[in-house]
Amino acid sequence: MAEVLVLVDHVEGEIKKTTYELLTAARALGEPSAVVVGAAGTAGKLADGLSAHGAEKIYVAEHDSTDHLTPEVTVLESLIGSASPAAVLISASADGKEVAGRLAVRTNSGLLGDVVGVSADGVSHSVFGGAYTAEAKSNTEHPVITVRPGSIDIEENAGAGAQESVEVPAANSPQATVTSREPITGGDRPELTEATVVVSGGRGVGSADDFSVVEGLADALGAAVGASRAAVDSGYYPPQFQVGQTGKTVSPQLYIALGISGAIQHRAGMQTSKTIIAVNKDDEAPIFEIADYGIVGDLFTVAPQLQEHVAAR
C-alpha cells in the first residue's frame, strides 16, 4: 500500500490535535507516515502519540539550522522523491498553508486546499469563503492536501511507528535567518484552532472591557475565545483571535457567537462547527440561518445566565 505523508503539527513538544485528524484522514488513501520536523529531541516526545494514532512510519528530521524559514518544505520535497507517496497531508493552519503552497510549486503537485473530507475517490473542500462544498480530485501524483482543523473525527488505530532519520537538506542561498520563534497562545485557554469549544464576540460586545463577558463564558466552558473582524478592527480583541476568511478557521464541537451578525466572511471561518449557538438581539441577523440554536436577546443578559448555568453543573 502506498505511503501517505502527514506533516506533524507540534508546538514545543506537544502534538496538536490536528495531526491526529490528518493521520485518521490519511488512512483513506494509504499507509500513514508521520513526518516530524523540529529541534533535536522533538520526535522522542511525539512518537508514542503518533504511533497510537496510526503512524506506521515516523520520519524524523531534527535540525538546529536557522537558515530555513520553512524546513518542512525541503524535507517533504526530498521525501516525495524517495518515498513517492500517494499524497501529502498538512494542516490548513496559517503555517501549514504556507508550507503546502511552497511544496506544491516545488514538486509540481496539485494542491487541494481547505479540505473537510478525504476518501479514496477524492476530497471535499470548502470554497467561496465556505459558501459551497466541492468534490475534487488531483490529476497529479502525490497531491498536497491541506485539511481544515476540526473537520475529521479522530480514530485511534495503532501503527508500527518505526522511526527513520532523514536529512534536512541545506537551504539554497538563504536570504533570511530565523532569530526566534514565539508560539501564539491564548494564555491558559486552549489554542483557538484546537479548541473543542469556542466562544466568539462581535461588534455587539461594544468595547474591549466588555469582552470580559465573552471570556467569562469561555472560561466556564473551558473554551477558547474568538472575535469577529469588526471586533478586532474596533480594538476590542487582539487580531490573532480573529475568526473568518482573513482570520483563523475553526471547526469545534460547539461555537457560540455573541453579538455577531454572521457576515459571509465570518461564516467562512466557523460554519463547519458541529453545533452553533448564536445570541443576537436582531431576530433577522444572518447568523441565525446557520445556527443550530438561536437566542434572540441581549448578550449581556444571556451570556452571564449561560455562564451561571454552566458553573452550577
Ligand code: FAD
Ligand atoms: P456587525 O455586522 O456590526 O454585527 C454586530 C451584531 O451584533 C449585529 O447583528 C447586532 O444585532 C448584534 N448586537 C449588537 N448589540 C448586541 C447585544 N447587546 N446583544 C446581542 N446582539 C447584539 N469578518 C470576520 O468576522 N472575519 C473575517 O475574517 C473577515 N474577513 C473579511 C475579509 C474581507 C475581504 C471583507 C470585505 C470583510 C471581512 N470581514 C470579516 C468583515 C465582515 O464582512 C463583517 O463586517 C464582520 O464579520 C462583522 O462583524 P460583526 O458581526 O461583529 O459586526
